[in-house]
Amino acid sequence: MRKAQGSWEKRILKSLNSMCTELSIPLARKRPVGEQKELLNKWNEMGTDEPDLSLFRPVYAPKDFLEVLINLRNPNYENGDSLSFRTHLGLIQVPLKVKDIPELKECFVELGLSTGQLGIDDSTQVPPELFENEHVRIGQKVLLQQDSAAAQQYIRQGSPTALRAELWALILNISSQPEDILYYEQLKTNVIQHDLLVDSLIYKDVKLTASNDDYYFVFEDYLYQVLLCFSRDTSVLGHFAYNSASPPKSYIRGKLGLEEYAVFYPPNGVIPFHGFSMYVAPLCFLYHEPYKLYQIFREMYVRFFFRLHSISSHPSGIVSLCLLFETLLQTYLPQLFYHLREIGAQPLRISFKWMVRAFSGYLATDQLLLLWDRILGYNSLEILAVLAAAVFAFRAVNLMEVTSLAAAEAVLADLSTLKVMPLLQIFLFATVT
Amino acid sequence: MSRMLVPCHVKSTVALQVGDMRTSQGRPGVLVVDVTFPNVAPFELLEITFKNYYTAFLSIRVRHHTPLHTPSKWVTCLRDYCLMPDPHSEEGAQEYVSLFKHQMLCDVSRVLELRLILRQPSPLWLSFTVEELQIYQQGPKSPSLIFPKWLSHPVSSEQPAPRLEGLPDPSRVSSEVQQMWALTEMIRASHTSTRIGRFDVDGCYDLNLLSYT
Numbered sequence: 001m002r003k004a005q006g007s008w009e010k011r012i013l014k015s016l017n018s019m020c021t022e023l024s025i026p027l028a029r030k031r032p033v034g035e036q037k038e039l040l041n042k043w044n045e046m047g048t049d050e051p052d053l054s055l056f057r058p059v060y061a062p063k064d065f066l067e068v069l070i071n072l073r074n075p076n077y078e079n080g081d082s083l084s085f086r087t088h089l090g091l092i093q094v095p096l097k098v099k100d101i102p103e104l105k106e107c108f109v110e111l112g113l114s115t116g117q118l119g120i121d122d123s124t125q126v127p128p129e130l131f132e133n134e135h136v137r138i139g140q141k142v143l144l145q146q147d148s149a150a151a152q153q154y155i156r157q158g159s160p161t162a163l164r165a166e167l168w169a170l171i172l173n174i175s176s177q178p179e180d181i182l183y184y185e186q187l188k189t190n191v192i193q194h195d196l197l198v199d200s201l202i203y204k205d206v207k208l209t210a211s212n213d214d215y216y217f218v219f220e221d222y223l224y225q226v227l228l229c230f231s232r233d234t235s236v237l238g239h240f241a242y243n244s245a246s247p248p249k250s251y252i253r254g255k256l257g258l259e260e261y262a263v264f265y266p267p268n269g270v271i272p273f274h275g276f277s278m279y280v281a282p283l284c285f286l287y288h289e290p291y292k293l294y295q296i297f298r299e300m301y302v303r304f305f306f307r308l309h310s311i312s313s314h315p316s317g318i319v320s321l322c323l324l325f326e327t328l329l330q331t332y333l334p335q336l337f338y339h340l341r342e343i344g345a346q347p348l349r350i351s352f353k354w355m356v357r358a359f360s361g362y363l364a365t366d367q368l369l370l371l372w373d374r375i376l377g378y379n380s381l382e383i384l385a386v387l388a389a390a391v392f393a394f395r396a397v398n399l400m401e402v403t404s405l406a407a408a409e410a411v412l413a414d415l416s417t418l419k420v421m422p423l424l425q426i427f428l429f430a431t432v433t
Numbered sequence: 434m435s436r437m438l439v440p441c442h443v444k445s446t447v448a449l450q451v452g453d454m455r456t457s458q459g460r461p462g463v464l465v466v467d468v469t470f471p472n473v474a475p476f477e478l479l480e481i482t483f484k485n486y487y488t489a490f491l492s493i494r495v496r497h498h499t500p501l502h503t504p505s506k507w508v509t510c511l512r513d514y515c516l517m518p519d520p521h522s523e524e525g526a527q528e529y530v531s532l533f534k535h536q537m538l539c540d541v542s543r544v545l546e547l548r549l550i551l552r553q554p555s556p557l558w559l560s561f562t563v564e565e566l567q568i569y570q571q572g573p574k575s576p577s578l579i580f581p582k583w584l585s586h587p588v589s590s591e592q593p594a595p596r597l598e599g600l601p602d603p604s605r606v607s608s609e610v611q612q613m614w615a616l617t618e619m620i621r622a623s624h625t626s627t628r629i630g631r632f633d634v635d636g637c638y639d640l641n642l643l644s645y646t
Binding site: 010013014016017020021026027028029030074075076077078094095096097190194232234248249250251252253256262263264265267313 | 486487518519521522523524556557558559560561631632633638639640642643644645
């Protein structure tokens with residue numbers, strides 16, 4: 001796995017280097033004073049800037065990453081041509097251990113049919129006295145106690161909209177001290193002083209994804225403020241201690257090979273890919289001060305999101321999530337899986353982009369936030385794979401009638417009307433197996 | 434409790450198979466690794482460490498040193514220790530493992546030879562073994578310190594030093610100094626760990642290309 005991650009990283013570096021040389025733009029340069037002043041004035045409305053980004057292209061898109069994952073092979077594994085009882089019929093060929101539905105039921109016990117959920121039991125037909133009022137009261141008590149562990153347990157049943165921002169901050173251990181505000185201001189200064197090639201990639205990504213989204217285009221300026229500062233944040237380098245990835249290195253011009261002049265590029269070691277800004281966009285609904293938004297995003301990234309774009313054997317890593325999705329589909333919807341495979345529409349090809357983005361930009365915002373509540377509550381990303389399988393189960397009837405990959409994509413193109421919690425509950429607890 | 438590496442000679446693995454190995458299909462599921470200790474006297478086994486490579490179950494047999502004229506027999510000291518909870522999947526397949534004296538079923542003082550029996554029942558893996566095998570024995574005990582008698586048995590009949598006039602009570606001064614020292618230690622320890630990270634070198638962040646190494 002580490003070898004695969006290493007060679008994938010090399011590919012990304014080559015791509016970035018070639019972009020650099022083709023466009024003759026330096027990786028990093030110091031901004032002249034005039035430009036610095038201009039940027040400082042425009043800080044709150046960077047979205048109005050219309051730089052020429054036509055020559056830039058994203059370093060990679062999720063589907064490139066999927067091709068790498070599909071080609072992961074264990075050299076010690078029997079990958080013979082003859083079909084055996086363990087031939088992987090899906091795209092992922094690595095035999096990682098994934099949970100099956102009985103184990104998932106045990107793991108996600110609070111999502112069961114007899115437990116109240118926000119997202120189900122707060123709909124207009126259900127009188128609020130049955131569940132919602134009590135749940136809100138418990139939430140307020142948890143916040144009063146400032147008990148992080150209790151908040152994590154509480155949020156497994158969903159968070160009331162009014163309490164969500166504070167609950168997430170409590171679970172992620174974010175408290176806004178003056179030093180945090182100072183730290184964010186320092187990052188802002190770093191953005192103003194130096195111009196990085198990665199900035200243009202971020203601009204391009206925001207323009208391509210979040211600005212085109214009906215829900216998130218209003219937050220465009222916030223996204224620049226958060227993402228540009230994020231690339232300058234060296235504290236993010238700390239997460240590489242438990243990440244299989246390594247940050248890209250470079251040397252100060254003219255000092256190639258001298259270790260004292262080795263630096264990481266970008267300073268936080270994370271090269272954004274197509275869709276990266278969608279990790280930040282939903283958070284803009286919850287937090288309005290840039291430094292708070294920044295802290296929450298940074299913590300969510302180093303706890304969860306980094307696993308969605310690096311190759312590792314971790315149970316919440318993207319490889320395990322893909323395998324979990326394929327295994328669930330194969331075991332519990334075998335006819336659908338077989339049919340899709342026959343028409344050349346491997347289900348993972350459609351659901352991969354949902355999982356890599358943690359469904360951001362595909363679900364309606366309120367549903368997405370309910371889903372991310374559970375990610376925080378269970379401290380695991382496995383629920384993304386379960387939801388992906390549940391979506392396929394929901395649209396199974398339509399999918400059985402399609403005859404091509406394009407038609408299958410069309411059936412699953414619009415998820416914005418889906419209600420996340422009923423789908424999860426039915427798939428895990430109410431399907432006859 | 435220090436440990437000392439025992440130089441050992443690990444023989445190449447022998448596969449146990451039924452029938453003629455050259456013509457039968459299929460891969461062996463049982464491998465035996467013999468570990469001998471040439472030039473080392475029978476020792477007390479403390480720890481065994483190795484890196485697993487797709488072995489599912491491990492058994493260890495040990496041959497003791499016996500007094501002359503009695504034949505030494507092989508005794509099982511670890512039976513079917515599970516290294517991979519699911520032999521068909523990757524969990525535990527490449528982990529570093531340590532086995533200790535207290536996990537052994539029999540007495541492991543005076544070890545002559547070791548035999549590791551590796552089992553991998555799943556047909557999915559092309560090969561399996563254990564790597565970087567290291568055996569440790571009890572290290573030399575740290576020399577017991579002899580405390581000078583006057584440290585452990587203070588003479589109680591000491592005369593207190595004569596009190597100088599005009600000076601504060603020495604015991605009160607020493608306790609106050611101790612408190613002050615504790616305070617400075619506390620302040621030093623609670624130094625905030627947030628730092629404004631610098632990513633440039635002396636203000637310069639002029640980069641050429643990314644490095645591949």
